[in-house]
Amino acid sequence: MxxxxxxxxxxxxxxxxxxxxxxxxxxxxxxxxxxxxxxxxxxxxxxxxxxxxxxxxxxxxxxxxxxxxxxxxxxxxxxxxxxxxxxxxxxxxxxxxxxxxxxxxxxxxxxxxxxxxxxxxxxxxxxxxxxxxxxxxSLFFSGPDIAWSEYSKYALSHGLGSRSEMSVNGRYIAGLExxxxxxxxxxxxxxxxxxxxxxxxxxxxxxxxxxxxxxxxxxxxxxxxxxxxxxxxxxxxxxPMDLSVDDSTINSLADLRSAIAKMRSDWAAFQGFMAEGxxxxxxxxxxxxxxxxxxxxxxxxxxxxxxxxxxxxxxxxxxxxxxxxxxxxxxTAQTRRVYLLSQLHFYNWNIDATAKALGNTREEFVTRLETAGFGYLLNQQVRDAARKKGKK
Structure with missing residues (x-):
């Protein structure tokens, strides 16, 4: 089996x-x-x-x-x-x-x-x-599970609604073709x-x-x-990243073969390190x-x-x-958007708890949501209060 x-x-x-x-x-x-x-x-x-x-x-x-x-x-x-x-x-x-x-x-x-x-x-x-x-x-697409008063009627009814992201076709990457x-x-x-x-x-x-x-x-x-x-x-x-063979250590074809094999191994390890992200x-x-x-x-x-x-x-x-x-x-912007959503989801979409966990005031966190394009999830009173506090 x-x-x-x-x-x-x-x-x-x-x-x-x-x-x-x-x-x-x-x-x-x-x-x-x-x-x-x-x-x-x-x-x-x-x-x-x-x-x-x-x-x-x-x-x-x-x-x-x-x-x-x-x-x-x-x-x-x-x-x-x-x-x-x-x-x-x-x-x-x-x-x-x-x-x-x-x-x-x-x-x-x-x-x-x-x-x-x-x-x-x-x-x-x-x-x-x-x-x-x-x-x-579709990550965290459903929105709040609890009817918190801070959220708009749209967010409570439809979650995130229609989400979109922008990308670039490979033909526009200079040099790739x-x-x-x-x-x-x-x-x-x-x-x-x-x-x-x-x-x-x-x-x-x-x-x-x-x-x-x-x-x-x-x-x-x-x-x-x-x-x-x-x-x-x-x-x-x-x-510039070049590797070379130390010719002072080469005395035979076997030495050259071994040095080239080591160089290739070192280069492969370094290129793997470049992709460690x-x-x-x-x-x-x-x-x-x-x-x-x-x-x-x-x-x-x-x-x-x-x-x-x-x-x-x-x-x-x-x-x-x-x-x-x-x-x-x-x-960076895409990472920031999904990170904010993940934190909201982790704290059951509680604005105050999420803001505290991220080291923000309530108003600062609301502003972060606005900047990330998620302001529509919040009701107008919450958005206006954060904007007013920000001006002060």
């Missing part, structure tokens, strides 16, 4: 190797190589051409309920075998229709059911990164760590080298945070789908206001090996 697989508590690169990076402009791409490719899990890209996609989160697109709106350029189709046997390439397989396409004249719309939808016994379609972003947007076009792809490469101005922008891992070659340019269709976009415009080259960070994870020996999960790193924070999704094998990973770095 199969054991129930645990949720992710941290991201490790078990089963992967970090190769020397390649640099173009401010973009540094670090290849990730897989030690053993099994082939019993495959991912295929399914392209969409609509201007906007509406995803019904409860699976009933024509009925009232929670909906997710975004530009979705493609989905991923996951196929797996239960017995560990390798799967053939998707190239000759028939692609199913996915949702319904509407032409509204000024724009085209795709209507879809669920972020992750099972299409066959061993086939699942999901929307990469949007799966993680929808989980992020050139980097993906000219960089070498290693024979065993299954993923990358993408740095912009030495800031971790994204991590991407797939099951096989064949999958990676097919999905290499899909990084341009991913979305990135405002910070990454600004860094790509502000900086035109990364920090994601790797080995504590995660809050949610199981999305169990597929035989694999589990699709989405996660958010433990929130740290003055450090980098990430959301993402992953597929993990029973032995803990990472088969799929895609991440998005939150901006």
């Amino acid at each position: 199969a054991t129930k697989q645990k949720l992710l508590t941290d991201i490790s690169l078990k089963g992967l190797e970090i190769a020397p990076s390649q640099i173009r402009g401010a973009v540094r791409i670090v290849p990730l190589l897989r030690r053993e490719v099994r082939g019993d899990l495959r991912l295929m890209q399914r392209n969409y051409n609509e201007d906007i996609t509406i995803v019904s989160l409860d699976g009933k697109i024509a009925e009232p309920g929670m909906k997710y709106y975004s530009y979705v350029p493609h989905g991923l189709v996951m196929s797996w075998s239960d017995d560990g046997s390798p799967l053939a390439s998707f190239g000759g397989q028939i692609i199913k229709s996915d949702g319904k396409r509407l032409d509204c004249g000024c724009a085209t719309v795709r209507l879809m059911h669920r972020m992750a939808k099972r299409e066959a016994k061993n086939q699942l379609r999901f929307l990469p990164l949007h799966l993680a972003m929808e989980g992020f947007l 050139d980097a993906l076009r000219v960089f070498e792809i290693h024979p065993r490469q299954v993923g990358v760590l993408v740095f912009v101005a030495e800031t971790l922008a994204s991590a991407f891992v797939v099951p096989t080298p064949e999958d990676y070659r097919a999905l290499h340019t899909s990084l341009l269709e991913d979305f990135y945070g405002e910070l990454i976009y600004e860094y790509s415009l502000m900086f035109d080259k990364p920090l 994601l790797l080995q960070r504590q995660l809050n994870s949610q199981r999305v789908f169990t597929a035989g020996p694999f589990v699709l999960q989405r996660f958010i790193t433990d929130l740290r206001l003055k450090e980098e924070n990430h959301i993402g999704e992953a597929i993990i094998r029973e032995n803990g090996e990472l088969e799929y990973l895609k991440t998005y770095r939150l901006s």
Whole structure:
């Protein structure tokens, strides 16, 4: 009997190797190589051409309920075998229709059911990164559980209401398209760590080298945070970081081989250190789908206001090996918003208790909520009192 697989508590690169990076402009791409490719899990890209996609989160697109709106350029189709046997390439397989396409004249719309939808016994379609972003947007979405007098009628009836976040398409990240076009792809490469101005922008891992070659340019269709976009415009080259071999210690080919191996090992360890804001960070994870020996999960790193924070999704094998990973770095403003919501949730949405825990006065905390864009949750009397106190 199969054991129930645990949720992710941290991201490790078990089963992967970090190769020397390649640099173009401010973009540094670090290849990730897989030690053993099994082939019993495959991912295929399914392209969409609509201007906007509406995803019904409860699976009933024509009925009232929670909906997710975004530009979705493609989905991923996951196929797996239960017995560990390798799967053939998707190239000759028939692609199913996915949702319904509407032409509204000024724009085209795709209507879809669920972020992750099972299409066959061993086939699942999901929307990469949007799966993680929808989980992020829905955090503490229901609002106050207690009818505190400070909250507006809207907040008590509808919770947070409609939440939105802004991101930037990868084609607008200066230098990324050139980097993906000219960089070498290693024979065993299954993923990358993408740095912009030495800031971790994204991590991407797939099951096989064949999958990676097919999905290499899909990084341009991913979305990135405002910070990454600004860094790509502000900086035109990364920090100088060079490693070299001390030729005074080289007396033979064996010495040279050993020195180069050590240099590569040191460089891989350092590049892993550069990504420590994601790797080995504590995660809050949610199981999305169990597929035989694999589990699709989405996660958010433990929130740290003055450090980098990430959301993402992953597929993990029973032995803990990472088969799929895609991440998005939150901006400072996004981190601040979800942090305030998490603290309110922890203190049962009690304004005074939350303010005290954060070292704020009641008025200061109300002002923080206003600045973060959550002022509409509070009634006008509370907002006016805080504004009046602030002017004094």
